[in-house]
Amino acid sequence: xxxxxxxxxxxxxxxxxxxxxxxxxxxxxxxxxxxxxxxxxxxxxxxxxxxxxxxxxxxxxxxxxxxxxxxxxxxxxxxxxxxxxxxxxxxxxxxxxxxxxxxxxxxxxxxxxxxxxxxxxxxxxxxxxxxxxxxxxxxxxxxxxxxxxxxxxxxxxxxxxxxxxxxxxxxxxxxxxxxxxxxxxxxxxxxxxxxxxxxxxxxxxxxxxxxxxxxxxxxxxxxxxxxxxxxxxxx
Amino acid sequence: xxxxxxxxxxxxxxxxxxxxxxxxxxxxxxxxxxxxxxxxxxxxxxxxxxxxxxxxxxxxxxxxxxxxxxxxxxxxxxxxxxxxxxxxxxxxxxxxxxxxxxxxxxxxxxxxxxxxxxxxxxxxxxxxxxxxxxxxxxxxxxxxxxxxxxxxxxxxxxxxxxxxxxxxxxxxxxxxxxxxxxxxxxxxxxxxxxxxxxxxxxxxxxxxxxxxxxxxxxxxxxxxxxxxxxxxxxxxxxxxxxxxxxxxxxxxxxxxxxxxxxxxxxxxxxxxxxxxxxxxxxxxxxxxxxxxxxxxxxxxxxxxxxxxxxxxxxxxxxxxxxxxxxxxxxxxxxxxxxxxxxxxxxxxxxxxxxxxxxxxxxxxxxxxxxxxxxxxxxxxxxxxxxxxxxxxxxxxxxxxxxxxxx
Numbered sequence: 001x002x003x004x005x006x007x008x009x010x011x012x013x014x015x016x017x018x019x020x021x022x023x024x025x026x027x028x029x030x031x032x033x034x035x036x037x038x039x040x041x042x043x044x045x046x047x048x049x050x051x052x053x054x055x056x057x058x059x060x061x062x063x064x065x066x067x068x069x070x071x072x073x074x075x076x077x078x079x080x081x082x083x084x085x086x087x088x089x090x091x092x093x094x095x096x097x098x099x100x101x102x103x104x105x106x107x108x109x110x111x112x113x114x115x116x117x118x119x120x121x122x123x124x125x126x127x128x129x130x131x132x133x134x135x136x137x138x139x140x141x142x143x144x145x146x147x148x149x150x151x152x153x154x155x156x157x158x159x160x161x162x163x164x165x166x167x168x169x170x171x172x173x174x175x176x177x178x179x180x181x182x183x184x185x186x187x188x189x190x191x192x193x194x195x196x197x198x199x200x201x202x203x204x205x206x207x208x209x210x211x212x213x214x215x216x217x218x219x220x221x222x223x224x225x226x227x228x229x230x231x232x233x234x235x
Numbered sequence: 236x237x238x239x240x241x242x243x244x245x246x247x248x249x250x251x252x253x254x255x256x257x258x259x260x261x262x263x264x265x266x267x268x269x270x271x272x273x274x275x276x277x278x279x280x281x282x283x284x285x286x287x288x289x290x291x292x293x294x295x296x297x298x299x300x301x302x303x304x305x306x307x308x309x310x311x312x313x314x315x316x317x318x319x320x321x322x323x324x325x326x327x328x329x330x331x332x333x334x335x336x337x338x339x340x341x342x343x344x345x346x347x348x349x350x351x352x353x354x355x356x357x358x359x360x361x362x363x364x365x366x367x368x369x370x371x372x373x374x375x376x377x378x379x380x381x382x383x384x385x386x387x388x389x390x391x392x393x394x395x396x397x398x399x400x401x402x403x404x405x406x407x408x409x410x411x412x413x414x415x416x417x418x419x420x421x422x423x424x425x426x427x428x429x430x431x432x433x434x435x436x437x438x439x440x441x442x443x444x445x446x447x448x449x450x451x452x453x454x455x456x457x458x459x460x461x462x463x464x465x466x467x468x469x470x471x472x473x474x475x476x477x478x479x480x481x482x483x484x485x486x487x488x489x490x491x492x493x494x495x496x497x498x499x500x501x502x503x504x505x506x507x508x509x510x511x512x513x514x515x516x517x518x519x520x521x522x523x524x525x526x527x528x529x530x531x532x533x534x535x536x537x538x539x540x541x542x543x544x545x546x547x548x549x550x551x552x553x554x555x556x557x558x559x560x561x562x563x564x565x566x567x568x569x570x571x572x573x574x575x576x577x578x579x580x581x582x583x584x585x586x587x588x589x590x591x592x593x594x595x596x597x598x599x600x601x602x603x604x605x606x607x608x609x610x611x612x613x614x615x616x617x618x619x620x621x622x623x624x625x626x627x628x629x630x631x632x633x634x635x636x637x638x639x640x641x
Contacts, residue, residue: 084556109555
């Protein structure tokens with residue numbers, strides 16, 4: 001079975017008396033090891049789709065299997081468990097705990113699955129070294145540059161060895177030089193075998209991926225594979 | 236494992252907000268302090284009264300016409316009773332098989348004088364030599380009066396430590412004169428110092444032989460008190476029954492009428508004391524608990540603010556896999572750490588204040604296990620009760636909304 005399989009996903013919000021359909025029957029399949037970009041203008045439903053894939057939310061209709069487990073009908077705590085073990089998030093705004101050190105931020109997912117303090121420390125250190133921040137572990141986010149913060153967030157996403165790395169506009173708050181640096185790191189992580197989904201509205205960024213899902217008005221408008229020579233970055 | 240980490244997270248959150256945590260604590264501290272002060276002070280006072288009562292001994296009971304009154308009317312009615320006379324003492328002595336000792340006692344206020352030193356309206360007690368055996372009256376110097384002193388109606392006096400200090404400061408009191416009212420007595424002994432209860436000295440008294448007292452003052456309208464010691468604790472009830480029968484027949488009480496005298500044991504006195512302090516305790520603790528509720532509301536308010544402020548943090552935690560119960564526990568821990576540490580400070584402060592208050596009355600006080608347990612339980616409970624709503628609010632936040640909260 002594929003890593004991600006969705007069947008006819010609908011997400012409907014009640015806005016007063018009106019019903020707004022953010023997703024209108026999205027059916028996609030993503031294999032393990034793929035590098036996928038979800039593209040679309042704002043309001044297209046790409047954030048909603050990301051929230052569903054990231055198990056932050058459940059669909060109004062349709063089915064979703066992640067790693068052969070049907071997550072579309074799970075309750076809050078089961079979803080939390082899936083997020084903890086299967087998914088690593090990288091957000092546009094980094095979403096680090098401002099008062100905690102880089103190390104503690106990276107340890108965070110491990111706290112909620114009962115990893116011992118010793119293992120937590122070792123795993124978090126390893127993850128930080130992977131993103132080249134082994135010398136910044138005691139720094140707080142405010143003492144780090146934007147690119148370094150995003151790398152801390154990536155270390156946090158990786159620390160639990162998730163099945164899926166989900167990056168929502170990962171370079172949205174970064175300058176172009178730092179963006180390149182972060183995308184290089186994502187490319188490298190893909191090369192190491194991680195499955196990565198990037199949500200973005202920038203073509204440059206999307207072209208790092210091998211496959212682009214374009215979404216428009218809550219539906220998949222296009223599903224393109226990007227030929228190797230058109231890809232950005234080194235693969 | 237997870238719980239321990241959550242405790243650490245809660246603790247860190249409070250530490251980074253020191254001033255706010257401190258101010259929040261204040262409410263709980265004041266609440267617990269006031270509850271503790273009252274519990275400790277009451278415990279200290281009743282404890283010292285209990286020790287006083289226990290001096291009577293478990294096999295002894297007291298007879299009088301007005302020993303207890305739960306209302307003014309009852310007191311007035313009892314005041315009209317025929318006083319106990321000396322004949323009653325003799326009847327009990329002759330008729331009660333299981334009575335070991337019968338000690339009559341009469342008391343009145345008199346002025347004392349030694350040379351140019353005087354004391355006014357001091358309790359003068361006429362008692363037989365048994366008295367010292369029935370009550371825990373400890374002799375510090377000299378002796379209590381003897382059978383012979385009683386028999387020959389000697390004018391000898393056994394004085395309290397307070398009287399000794401006032402009249403004979405720096406002197407050897409034994410063998411000195413003492414004027415009790417208009418008669419001169421000789422001091423033969425001094426009692427051990429007892430201290431004071433409710434600010435009233437327990438050491439200002441004079442004991443004289445019962446018959447000397449009778450000869451000087453007669454027996455007043457209020458009559459006698461008789462203390463009876465049964466042969467053993469097991470025979471206390473039997474002794475009381477015998478005495479009741481003897482006295483009823485001496486006083487011609489018709490069989491269908493209740494006793495026209497009171498009988499009291501140390502145990503019944505303690506029961507009375509407890510029922511009195513229970514009301515006091517409930518009332519005062521209830522009133523002071525209001526401040527605890529206020530403290531709790533302060534904690535709840537701050538926790539609500541904290542949850543709102545940290546909405547994004549909660550979103551981050553949820554996105555990396557925190558379950559509802561993790562968030563709930565973290566915030567409950569915060570509330571309980573706050574109230575519990577406030578409680579600990581309050582317990583110490585309350586005990587110190589109570590000691591200072593009760594100390595002014597010269598009563599010695601120990602930290603009571605009950606007060607400490609109550610303080611810890613109440614402060615933890617306050618944290619749980621007032622922390623649960625904000626914590627639930629935090630736990631139920633939708634991760635997507637929380638993450639996009641600005």
